[in-house]
Amino acid sequence: MTDFEPSGLLIDYFYICKRKLYLYFYKISFENTNDAIQIGKEIEESFFKDSLKSITVANSKIDFITIEDKVVVHEIKKSKAFESAHIWQVKYYIYQLRQKGIDSEYGIIHYLLLKRKISVNFNEMDQARIQEAIEKIREILSLSQPPQVIKKPFCSKCAYYEYCYI
Amino acid sequence: MKRNYYIFSSGRIKRKENTILFENKQEKKSIPVQDVDSLYLFGENDLNSKFLDFASKHEIKIHIFNYYGFYSGTYYPRETNLSGHVVVKQVENYLNKEKRAYLARKFVQSAIHNMKRNLQKRTIDYDPEEYLSELSTRLEDKIEIQEIMSLEAAARKYYYSLWENITKWKFEKRTYKPPENPLNSLISFGYSLLYTTTLSEIYKTHLDPKISYLHEPFEKRFSLSLDISEIFKPIFIDRIIFRLINNKMISDNDFQMNELGVFLNEEGRKKFVKEYDTLINSTILHRNLKRKVRYSSLIRLECYKIIKRLIENQEYKPLKAWW
Ligand code: SF4
Numbered sequence: 216m217t218d219f220e221p222s223g224l225l226i227d228y229f230y231i232c233k234r235k236l237y238l239y240f241y242k243i244s245f246e247n248t249n250d251a252i253q254i255g256k257e258i259e260e261s262f263f264k265d266s267l268k269s270i271t272v273a274n275s276k277i278d279f280i281t282i283e284d285k286v287v288v289h290e291i292k293k294s295k296a297f298e299s300a301h302i303w304q305v306k307y308y309i310y311q312l313r314q315k316g317i318d319s320e321y322g323i324i325h326y327l328l329l330k331r332k333i334s335v336n337f338n339e340m341d342q343a344r345i346q347e348a349i350e351k352i353r354e355i356l357s358l359s360q361p362p363q364v365i366k367k368p369f370c371s372k373c374a375y376y377e378y379c380y381i
Numbered sequence: 382m383k384r385n386y387y388i389f390s391s392g393r394i395k396r397k398e399n400t401i402l403f404e405n406k407q408e409k410k411s412i413p414v415q416d417v418d419s420l421y422l423f424g425e426n427d428l429n430s431k432f433l434d435f436a437s438k439h440e441i442k443i444h445i446f447n448y449y450g451f452y453s454g455t456y457y458p459r460e461t462n463l464s465g466h467v468v469v470k471q472v473e474n475y476l477n478k479e480k481r482a483y484l485a486r487k488f489v490q491s492a493i494h495n496m497k498r499n500l501q502k503r504t505i506d507y508d509p510e511e512y513l514s515e516l517s518t519r520l521e522d523k524i525e526i527q528e529i530m531s532l533e534a535a536a537r538k539y540y541y542s543l544w545e546n547i548t549k550w551k552f553e554k555r556t557y558k559p560p561e562n563p564l565n566s567l568i569s570f571g572y573s574l575l576y577t578t579t580l581s582e583i584y585k586t587h588l589d590p591k592i593s594y595l596h597e598p599f600e601k602r603f604s605l606s607l608d609i610s611e612i613f614k615p616i617f618i619d620r621i622i623f624r625l626i627n628n629k630m631i632s633d634n635d636f637q638m639n640e641l642g643v644f645l646n647e648e649g650r651k652k653f654v655k656e657y658d659t660l661i662n663s664t665i666l667h668r669n670l671k672r673k674v675r676y677s678s679l680i681r682l683e684c685y686k687i688i689k690r691l692i693e694n695q696e697y698k699p700l701k702a703w704w
Contacts, residue, residue, distance in 0.1 A: 242464040243587060243688070360693045378685045380670055 221352050223275035226307040226345075229352050230300035235375060236352065237361040245378055273311050286312060288322035288335075295326055296369065302335050303348070309337045310345045383418040384662065385578075387654050389647060391424035396435040414439050419581045422446065423650060442584060444577040449644045452573035455580055455603075457590075467587040470691040475592055482524045484594040484690070484697065488611050489533045491699035493517045495615035496540045498702045499623075503547055512539055529595065533611070540615075548626045559642025566636065566643045567625070570650065571618035572610065574657050579613070580606040582680040587688060609683055616702045617676070621656045630656075668703065 221229075228236040238244070269276050278291045288308045292301050305322040312319040322335040355362060364370070364379045373379070388394070392405030400411040401420070414435070419442040436443060437458035447453045474480040494517070497510050516536045523529050537555070545552045550564045560566035580603055583590045593604035595611065625631040635649030645653060661677040674682065683700055690697040 241466040241692075243467060243692070244462075245586075245685070377670060377682060378689070381682050381685050381689075 219353055219356070220273055221349060223277070223304050223307055223311075225352060226348065227297070227300045227304040229348060229355075230303050231297050232365050232367075232373070233355050233362045234364060234379070235373065237355055237358070238375060238378075240356055241361075243378075245374055272308065272315065275308055275311055277308050285321060286317055286319040288312070288319060289325060290322065291325045291327060293326070293328055295329065295331075298324075298333075302333075303345075305335045306337050306341050307345055307348075309335075310342065313337075383416060385419045385421060385581075385658060386412055386417055387421040387423065387658070388426065389423045389651060391426060394422075394426050394428045394432060396432050401432075401435075414441070417441050419444060419577065421577070421654070423450065423647075440584070442577075442581045444580075446573075449641065450570050450650050451644075452576065455577060457580070457584065457603075460584070462585065462587050464587040467688055467692060468589050468592070471589055471592045474691055475594060475598065478524060481594050482526065482529065484687070485526055485529045485608075486520050486523060487697050487699045488595050488608050489529055489536070490517050490520055491701055492533065492611040492615065493536045494701045495612065496536065496619075499615050499619055500540070500543065503623075526595070526597075533595075547623060550626060560644070562643055563633070563636045564622075564626075566645055567622045567631075567653070568618070570645050570653060571622060571657070572614060574654070575610050575613055575618050576602070576606055578661060578677055579610045579680050582677060583609070583684055585681055586684040588684050609680065609687075612683060612700055613680060617657075617660060621653070621660060625652065625656060665704065 225236055225240065228239055269278050270280060271277070277288055279289045281287045281289065288305055290301065290305050290308070295301075301324050305324060309319045309322055320337045322337075324333050324335065326332065370376055370379060386401075388403055390403075390405060390408070392403055392408075394401065394403050396402070397411060399414050401414055401417065402409070402411045404410070417439065420436070422443065422445045425448075433443075433456060436456065440458050440461065442458065443456035445453050445455070474484065493513050497513050500510060500513075513536055516532050516539075520529060520532050523532065541552065541555050544550075544564065548564060551562055552564045553562070555568070556562075556565050557569050560569045580590060583603075583606060588605060590603035590605045592598050593600075593608045596604040596607045598604050600607070631649060631652055635645060635652060637644050637646040662675055664673040664675050665679075666672070667674045667679075667682075670682075679700060686697055686699070689695050
């Protein structure tokens with residue numbers, strides 16, 4: 216686990232729920248009885264599929280990039296429920312690009328249903344905090360058992376709800 | 382919402398664009414493929430590998446029964462829900478004697494509880510639960526699978542001995558190869574339906590249906606499906622049988638008899654399947670989840686609990702019917 220580099224989605228999950236991070240990583244995913252997730256997939260596909268291609272950097276799939284004076288990372292999300300996790304996910308993509316020597320310090324999150332965008336900046340402090348997060352993720356994934364259920368209201372919308380609460 | 386489709390007539394089944402087409406001289410029917418969870422074939426059907434490939438792509442399980450309504454096998458599509466992690470833990474829990482016995486005991490204790498629940502719902506002259514409770518307690522310290530199995534057999538034998546009283550039908554004892562009287566043939570048919578549903582539900586999870594705890598994994602069937610079925614036999618099948626008989630929905634005319642034994646005839650099978658399908662699609666408010674779940678989903682949820690036991694080493698609390 217020491218040099219394992221998480222994907223962007225794992226970073227997102229790290230900020231939402233560490234248990235979800237663990238279960239997802241070990242490919243324990245459950246039947247999608249949850250409509251919210253289904254909608255999310257459909258939106259991404261119908262809005263962007265034909266016009267834009269997602270790109271892969273290291274092991275992360277970035278929804279798309281544009282190039283201004285620097286490379287701009289774009290991420291598409293459905294709702295703002297986990298906004299701060301989304302922000303860290305975008306910062307992480309920027310971090311990965313920079314690690315590869317690509318000049319980037321700016322990203323945009325598109326909240327499609329809300330028709331809103333928010334912008335994300337990247338600074339030196341973020342660099343250190345991301346490295347810390349990566350360390351913690353490695354620790355969690357090397358545990359012999361998943362972390363505890365977090366008992367948050369949003370659990371009831373999570374794909375793992377039935378598994379966690381049965 | 383996906384559901385099961387039951388085909389009683391004989392004919393040809395094939396793919397037609399995005400539907401499953403059934404046809405014979407008298408009829409022609411098509412089913413949209415995305416509606417199908419499992420397909421049950423009771424008639425004599427022709428199908429080809431192109432159709433099987435189509436079924437596999439849509440994760441449709443095909444359960445096949447022979448002329449006498451005997452279960453003959455399942456076409457189990459390629460697994461998509463693989464988690465190496467879960468399979469490793471499943472095997473580990475089989476190889477470790479204590480861990481294996483733990484799960485085996487839980488299955489049996491849940492089955493016994495559910496048998497008791499059925500008896501509580503009926504007025505029987507004496508108190509039959511005491512002996513079952515005693516058997517359940519005796520299970521506690523058992524490590525040998527053989528002992529666990531024989532306590533289960535004792536519980537079932539005792540429970541069945543009360544069935545003549547409940548149904549007023551002749552029973553004597555459980556016979557299944559072949560069933561020697563109508564009551565036994567109802568049990569055999571019902572349990573094989575349950576076995577197939579359990580298998581279909583296991584398919585939706587990460588569990589490998591071949592690795593089991595109470596039954597031996599080297600039995601010819603998907604033995605985990607046999608393990609988990611034990612829990613649900615009393616609350617799904619036995620209750621249907623009591624209802625069919627006590628409400629006089631089924632009679633002598635629904636059976637056929639020959640040198641191989643006593644079987645449900647086509648009419649009888651249709652009646653049983655109708656009750657069964659209604660039951661597994663009906664919903665119940667789940668106590669822990671605080672939401673409504675289908676009866677068939679109770680089996681999937683049981684699989685989740687088992688996975689939790691396997692990967693988180695948590696106490697496994699098997700389903701104990703509360704209704
Ligand atoms: S249900 Fe709650 S505890 Fe379970 S994975 Fe989802 S967010 Fe985490």
